[in-house]
Amino acid sequence: xxxxxxxxxxxxxxxxxxxxxxxxxxxxxxxxxxxxxxxxxxxxxxxxxxxxxxxxxxxxxxxxxxxxxxxxxxxxxxxxxxxxxxxxxxxxxxxxxxxxxxxxxxxxxxxxxxxxxxxxxxxxxxxxxxxxxxxxxxxxxxxxxxxxxxxxxxxxxxxxxxxxxxxxxxxxxxxxxxxxxxxxxxxxxxxxxxxxxxxxxxxxxxxxxxxxxxxxxxxxxxxxxxxxxxxxxxxxxxxxxxxxxxxxxxxxxxxxxxxxxxxxxxxxxxxxxxxxxxxxxxxxxxxxxxxxxxxxxxxxxxxxxxxxxxxxxxxxxxxxxxxxxxxxxxxxxxxxxxxxxxxxxxxxxxxxxxxxxxxxxxxxxxxxxxxxxxxxxxxxxxxxxxxxxxxxxxxxxxxxxxxxxxxxxxxxxxxxxxxxxxxxxxxxxxxxxxxxxx
Amino acid sequence: xxxxxxxxxxxxxxxxxxxxxxxxxxxxxxxxxxxxxxxxxxxxxxxxxxxxxxxxxxxxxxxxxxxxxxxxxxxxxxxxxxxxxxxxxxxxxxxxxxxxxxxxxxxxxxxxxxxxxxxxxxxxxxxxxxxxxxxxxxxxxxxxxxxxxxxxxxxxxxxxxxxxxxxxxxxxxxxxxxxxxxxxxxxxxxxxxxxxxxxxxxxxxxxxxxxxxxxxxxxxxxxxxxxxxxxxxxxxxxxxxxxxxxxxxxxxxxxxxxxxxxxxxxxxxxxxxxxxxxxxxxxxxxxxxxxxxxxxxxxxxxxxxxxxxxxxxxxxxxxxxxxxxxxxxxxxxxxxxxxxxxxxxxxxxxxxxxxxxxxxxxxxxxxxxxxxxxxxxxxxxxxxxxxxxxxxxxxxxxxxxxxxxxxxxxxxxxxxxxxxxxxxxxxxxxxxxxxxxx
Numbered sequence: 001x002x003x004x005x006x007x008x009x010x011x012x013x014x015x016x017x018x019x020x021x022x023x024x025x026x027x028x029x030x031x032x033x034x035x036x037x038x039x040x041x042x043x044x045x046x047x048x049x050x051x052x053x054x055x056x057x058x059x060x061x062x063x064x065x066x067x068x069x070x071x072x073x074x075x076x077x078x079x080x081x082x083x084x085x086x087x088x089x090x091x092x093x094x095x096x097x098x099x100x101x102x103x104x105x106x107x108x109x110x111x112x113x114x115x116x117x118x119x120x121x122x123x124x125x126x127x128x129x130x131x132x133x134x135x136x137x138x139x140x141x142x143x144x145x146x147x148x149x150x151x152x153x154x155x156x157x158x159x160x161x162x163x164x165x166x167x168x169x170x171x172x173x174x175x176x177x178x179x180x181x182x183x184x185x186x187x188x189x190x191x192x193x194x195x196x197x198x199x200x201x202x203x204x205x206x207x208x209x210x211x212x213x214x215x216x217x218x219x220x221x222x223x224x225x226x227x228x229x230x231x232x233x234x235x236x237x238x239x240x241x242x243x244x245x246x247x248x249x250x251x252x253x254x255x256x257x258x259x260x261x262x263x264x265x266x267x268x269x270x271x272x273x274x275x276x277x278x279x280x281x282x283x284x285x286x287x288x289x290x291x292x293x294x295x296x297x298x299x300x301x302x303x304x305x306x307x308x309x310x311x312x313x314x315x316x317x318x319x320x321x322x323x324x325x326x327x328x329x330x331x332x333x334x335x336x337x338x339x340x341x342x343x344x345x346x347x348x349x350x351x352x353x354x355x356x357x358x359x360x361x362x363x364x365x366x367x368x369x370x371x372x373x374x375x376x377x378x379x380x381x382x383x384x385x386x387x388x389x390x391x392x393x394x395x396x397x398x399x400x401x402x403x404x405x406x407x408x409x410x411x412x413x414x415x416x417x418x419x420x421x422x423x424x425x426x427x428x429x430x431x432x433x434x435x436x437x438x
Numbered sequence: 439x440x441x442x443x444x445x446x447x448x449x450x451x452x453x454x455x456x457x458x459x460x461x462x463x464x465x466x467x468x469x470x471x472x473x474x475x476x477x478x479x480x481x482x483x484x485x486x487x488x489x490x491x492x493x494x495x496x497x498x499x500x501x502x503x504x505x506x507x508x509x510x511x512x513x514x515x516x517x518x519x520x521x522x523x524x525x526x527x528x529x530x531x532x533x534x535x536x537x538x539x540x541x542x543x544x545x546x547x548x549x550x551x552x553x554x555x556x557x558x559x560x561x562x563x564x565x566x567x568x569x570x571x572x573x574x575x576x577x578x579x580x581x582x583x584x585x586x587x588x589x590x591x592x593x594x595x596x597x598x599x600x601x602x603x604x605x606x607x608x609x610x611x612x613x614x615x616x617x618x619x620x621x622x623x624x625x626x627x628x629x630x631x632x633x634x635x636x637x638x639x640x641x642x643x644x645x646x647x648x649x650x651x652x653x654x655x656x657x658x659x660x661x662x663x664x665x666x667x668x669x670x671x672x673x674x675x676x677x678x679x680x681x682x683x684x685x686x687x688x689x690x691x692x693x694x695x696x697x698x699x700x701x702x703x704x705x706x707x708x709x710x711x712x713x714x715x716x717x718x719x720x721x722x723x724x725x726x727x728x729x730x731x732x733x734x735x736x737x738x739x740x741x742x743x744x745x746x747x748x749x750x751x752x753x754x755x756x757x758x759x760x761x762x763x764x765x766x767x768x769x770x771x772x773x774x775x776x777x778x779x780x781x782x783x784x785x786x787x788x789x790x791x792x793x794x795x796x797x798x799x800x801x802x803x804x805x806x807x808x809x810x811x812x813x814x815x816x817x818x819x820x821x822x823x824x825x826x827x828x829x830x831x832x833x834x835x836x837x838x839x840x841x842x843x844x845x846x847x848x849x850x851x852x853x854x855x856x857x858x859x860x861x862x863x864x865x866x867x868x869x870x871x872x873x874x875x876x
Contacts, residue, residue, distance in 0.1 A: 021586050021729055031654065032585050032771055129583060135730035137575075137583025145567060145575025147470050148459050148750030216469065274736065277715065291459055292573035292738060292747040298712065299733035309730040312586030333470055 003038045004319040007067035007098075009089055010079035011044035011060075014103055014130070016051035017308030018077065018315075023054055029312070033319045041067045064089055068096045074322050075315060078102040087111055094118045099322070101314045103130035103307055109205035109221050112212065116335030125321070126331075127314025132206045133158055133283045135306030136299040137313065142213045142287075143332050149289025151214040154253040155269075155433065158206045160281035160302040161197035162229050162249040164189045166266075167279040169237045170246065177233060189281055199228035200249065200264045207251040207264060212334025214253060215260050216341040225348040227265035231428065236358070239399050240268050242386060243356075245432070246276040252433065258343030261351050268356055268432040349408035354383070354432035357400045357410075359417065360424045367422040368398070374416045375402070378409040383437065395424050403438055441476045442757040445505035445536075447527055448517035449482035449498075452541055452568070454489035455746025456515065456753075461492055467750070471757045479505045502527055506534045512760050513753060516540040525549055532556045537760070539752045541568035541745055547643035547659050550650065554773035563759070564769075565752025570644045571596055571721045573744030574737040575751065580651045580725075581770050587727025589652040592691040593707075593871065596644045598719035598740040599635035600667050600687040602627045604704075605717040607675045608684065615671060627719055637666035638687065638702045645689040645702060650772025652691060653698050654779040663786040665703035669866065674796070677837050678706050680824060681794075684714040688871065696781030699789050706794055706870040787846035792821070792870035795838045795848075797855065798862045805860040806836070812854045813840070816847040821875065833862050841876055 278284030283301025721739025
């Protein structure tokens with residue numbers, strides 16, 4: 001063997017980033033693999049656009065078959081995203097004995113079991129570090145370096161768009177969610193159709209991959225509780241600041257013996273929490289292992305080069321294994337038939353956490369006693385109350401922080417509170433992750 | 439194969455941590471490896487002390503030969519530390535075809551090449567994640583996940599003792615180095631003989647391992663510029679705070695094309711730097727890759743369980759490879775004969791950085807002009823000057839921050855300044871790592 005040949009399907013942003021790294025860092029890659037990496041084919045329907053990277057015309061093709069059928073190519077990189085034709089292409093590559101590298105979290109979250117099973121049978125590897133937290137080698141750390149631990153807690157800021165928006169709202173008090181979203185779209189930090197990001201689904205895809213690695217539990221994204229950041233307004237940001245909190249969209253995995261909470265929602269965390277300083281488009285993963293204690297991983301979670309860095313990291317690892325005849329067929333935990341998880345994901349209604357509850361109350365006597373009475377009836381004990389803002393209008397916002405309460409109780413209480421005559425509009429609840437609160 | 443058998447040499451703190459993890463987390467380890475891990479032998483001269491972990495008496499032996507000669511044992515864990523007999527034992531284990539896992543940074547820093555060469559020939563693996571930053575999977579990340587990058591900068595807080603001391607001095611303004619050291623010794627955060635830690639040698643061992651992985655350059659610890667933290671006093675801490683800096687003992691690796699700076703010294707970093715919040719006994723590694731951008735890894739760098747977590751992580755990885763017949767013989771970059779680094783470590787006298795310079799000056803006219811004149815003669819331009827403290831005594835401390843200057847120039851300037859009649863005692867210089875300073 002004189003070189004390791006690869007084929008790329010999808011010549012978009014990440015694809016051109018991969019080509020850039022293969023070009024710019026060819027010398028270090030060769031030294032690190034032991035052999036040169038040869039980019040043999042790139043399949044894309046658009047062969048004409050300038051991607052800003054140098055690539056030989058003969059490498060380009062509109063036919064994925066050119067990649068599947070090339071016996072030289074041992075590694076296929078799927079970078080088209082979405083479910084189809086990505087799934088078909090991935091399975092076809094595996095079937096043809098190719099190792100596959102993908103950044104496609106949606107595909108793996110939905111069809112991971114099928115894909116890893118096919119890979120195990122075909123004795124090929126699946127590299128997917130780029131699917132979560134871009135350039136941060138978090139999946140590899142969970143799969144390898146930290147494996148001695150039971151994972152007690154994993155909290156992740158996994159979506160750069162959401163983190164950019166929440167950071168901008170914090171840095172510019174009073175600015176509205178819509179304003180910031182528009183600005184993010186202008187700067188390219190948010191998609192024209194931002195739903196996948198701001199409604200939390202992208203984070204949900206990533207959480208399911210992490211959960212499979214940490215707990216061996218496979219769950220579909222739509223089985224997880226997901227709340228996005230659309231409803232966060234300037235007043236919530238202000239209140240969080242008053243209580244020395246930051247609001248972050250978190251993926252939360254919290255172990256309880258064999259079982260585990262898995263949920264995604266805007267979360268108030270103390271300003272002193274290691275994740276509180278993870279700002280802008282950066283991603284961060286805080287984890288607690290029973291042996292290793294607390295760790296933080298911080299870095300760029302998206303973008304052309306950081307994501308391509310993770311893809312090329314996988315290329316190097318698989319290529320080294322190919323060179324040394326060691327590649328193939330060890331599925332990651334959670335996708336292995338060997339691993340039979342004994343626990344399961346807890347129902348959201350049963351979890352216990354601290355809440356921020358915000359009501360719009362008529363400025364009249366008895367409101368507070370009515371609201372707190374309903375909470376008490378549902379075993380919810382109040383930690384603090386804050387009434388802030390102008391009293392010019394007929395109603396005032398009132399904010400409660402609660403001691404730890406059951407989600408089901410909180411929902412029932414909210415239903416009753418919302419029916420009070422003295423309350424106007426929607427009640428808003430946010431969850432708090434603060435270990436210093438009981 | 440029904441199990442993977444291991445032998446441990448050295449039943450001290452980390453050794454008992456490893457046993458604790460093997461006991462407490464046997465179920466997850468078995469699931470993650472695919473087979474049970476069996477602790478077959480522990481060799482130690484002391485068989486009687488209670489280590490607080492359950493271990494079958496029949497496992498204990500005073501003879502390392504019982505481990506080397508046991509054909510069942512495929513992985514040997516060396517946890518005695520120091521050069522000898524650790525080196526002899528490690529080479530003997532390799533010779534007998536055993537994979538070796540070690541937490542011994544001194545041994546690898548001094549004899550890494552010899553050990554990895556022997557391992558390559560014998561086709562066995564060396565696991566050494568525990569040698570740097572305890573439970574943080576930084577070596578694995580450098581060797582695998584981030585390999586697509588040229589490493590432009592690596593800054594590490596790698597010694598928990600030093601970081602504990604510097605944090606305590608920051609948190610308790612005015613307290614002396616000696617007081618804090620004594621306290622650290624009482625709490626078990628510093629050794630009775632603290633030199634290896636506070637004089638920077640432990641950090642130097644770790645830096646050489648990182649440099650071999652990031653740049654493929656092998657250098658002995660005594661070839662690196664090393665300055666410890668013994669001379670940091672309460673006044674330096676105070677001054678740092680005045681300039682919005684923190685003082686941390688850093689290992690610095692900074693690339694300049696093919697060549698690289700590698701140095702260890704107390705360093706002033708901006709309070710806004712990701713490493714500034716790495717406090718107490720925690721370790722942190724900040725790195726910049728040309729593709730991935732900035733990353734931070736944060737966690738416990740020492741202690742029984744965190745270090746044992748890294749050891750057991752290596753056990754799992756090697757055991758999985760043993761199970762799948764894929765272990766052995768791929769040396770890490772820098773210890774591979776394939777890798778011929780073209781660059782080298784720059785001489786300290788040639789590096790350029792910003793300096794903090796502190797003099798004790800007689801309170802008389804002309805001192806400032808004399809000092810700044812000498813600096814100007816050596817192409818050192820002053821960024822700011824601060825004179826602080828009581829004027830009751832005949833001399834006052836004066837502190838200068840400089841623009842970027844050459845180390846050799848700074849040393850010459852200091853020599854001349856120290857000869858001025860208006861200066862008393864030693865001149866102190868500290869280096870600053872602040873990208874916002876020119």
